[in-house]
Amino acid sequence: MAVIGCGLIGSSVIRAARASGAVGSVAVGDASEAHRSEIAALGYADLVTGNMAEAVGNADLVVFAVPVLAMGPAAAAAAAAMKPGATVTDVGSVKVSVAEALRAALPDTVHLVPGHPIAGTEQSGPAAGFAELFRGRWVILTPEANDQPDYQDAVGRLSDFWTALGAQVDTMDAAHHDLVLAVTSHLPHLIAYNIVGTAADMEEVTRAEVMKYSAGGFRDFTRIAASDPTMWRDIFLANKDAVLEILGRFTEDLQALSRAIRWGEGDKLFDLFSRTRDIRRGIVAAGQESAEPNFGRDRAGPAEAPKP
Numbered sequence: 001m002a003v004i005g006c007g008l009i010g011s012s013v014i015r016a017a018r019a020s021g022a023v024g025s026v027a028v029g030d031a032s033e034a035h036r037s038e039i040a041a042l043g044y045a046d047l048v049t050g051n052m053a054e055a056v057g058n059a060d061l062v063v064f065a066v067p068v069l070a071m072g073p074a075a076a077a078a079a080a081a082m083k084p085g086a087t088v089t090d091v092g093s094v095k096v097s098v099a100e101a102l103r104a105a106l107p108d109t110v111h112l113v114p115g116h117p118i119a120g121t122e123q124s125g126p127a128a129g130f131a132e133l134f135r136g137r138w139v140i141l142t143p144e145a146n147d148q149p150d151y152q153d154a155v156g157r158l159s160d161f162w163t164a165l166g167a168q169v170d171t172m173d174a175a176h177h178d179l180v181l182a183v184t185s186h187l188p189h190l191i192a193y194n195i196v197g198t199a200a201d202m203e204e205v206t207r208a209e210v211m212k213y214s215a216g217g218f219r220d221f222t223r224i225a226a227s228d229p230t231m232w233r234d235i236f237l238a239n240k241d242a243v244l245e246i247l248g249r250f251t252e253d254l255q256a257l258s259r260a261i262r263w264g265e266g267d268k269l270f271d272l273f274s275r276t277r278d279i280r281r282g283i284v285a286a287g288q289e290s291a292e293p294n295f296g297r298d299r300a301g302p303a304e305a306p307k308p
């Protein structure tokens with residue numbers, strides 16, 4: 001296996017693959033010298049290099065785990081050295097534009113099966129990774145429309161790989177993935193970035209007060225709003241259409257809530273809050289709850305996670 005981009009997700013893939021015995025040797029390609037040193041010191045990889053072509057040279061499975069807008073350039077740097085018949089996947093949080101960028105850069109001789117593990121934390125970098133990150137979490141694969149037996153074998157092998165890492169695998173159309181994630185992950189992050197920015201800009205509320213009284217719900221937003229700026233800038237730019245569509249719906253619903261508050265329509269508020277409480281209970285019942293609320297970027301439970 002070769003992993004290109006070895007931060008939180010890439011290093012978790014390596015740790016989980018090593019722990020499960022799903023792979024033989026592991027090569028890592030990463031643009032960051034500091035991260036390469038960290039990975040080498042962790043001892044999970046047989047080869048750590050800044051040369052992407054060198055990393056993928058012998059790999060049967062190549063996993064791109066760089067920020068969404070870096071997928072195309074990273075694939076272009078590795079493409080010429082890829083082994084014919086290799087399975088190539090990614091872990092990007094957006095699927096339509098990433099699949100297009102990868103397909104444009106890669107040779108036709110490899111099997112591209114885009115993917116997205118719905119698992120993560122607000123941390124980044126290799127030290128933040130852990131082997132249990134994917135345990136019990138969903139991985140969504142968005143295979144190409146290709147019914148050739150070789151391609152279907154690659155999809156099956158990749159699905160088995162994620163299952164070995166403890167995940168549950170679903171397949172989905174890429175555009176549908178992007179709409180679903182816009183609701184469950186991207187918009188909640190945008191709201192968190194916005195509310196923390198608003199609080200910081202309010203001159204009559206001091207920074208000290210924001211820290212002191214943050215238990216009232218704000219604290220959870222600040223944790224989400226601490227998520228990696230590069231990663232989230234890329235996600236919003238790469239999933240522009242779906243995020244804007246969902247943001248339009250959200251804004252309308254917020255206006256309706258605002259009207260209900262203005263006109264004292266307590267029943268409307270109570271009905272909505274009751275419905276949302278049921279949704280929360282459904283998430284807990286589905287086993288997708290983690291120790292702290294994190295708006296869709298779930299992570300493993302506290303027992304395993306050395307985490308954020």
Ligand code: NAP
Nearest residue numbers: 005007008009031032066067068070092093120121124125
């Ligand atoms: P990360 O911790 O920042 O790691 C990304 C690594 O890739 C860094 O070492 C980075 O180096 C390196 N890199 C950047 N551009 C590169 C290039 N062109 N070639 C080679 N290496 C390059 O990021 P992450 O949180 O693991 O996220 C990686 C991917 O997983 C993203 O696409 C994200 O959407 C997806 N994802 C993240 C989460 C999450 O919770 N974090 C969850 C699910 C999916 P520099 O630091 O020098 O840029």
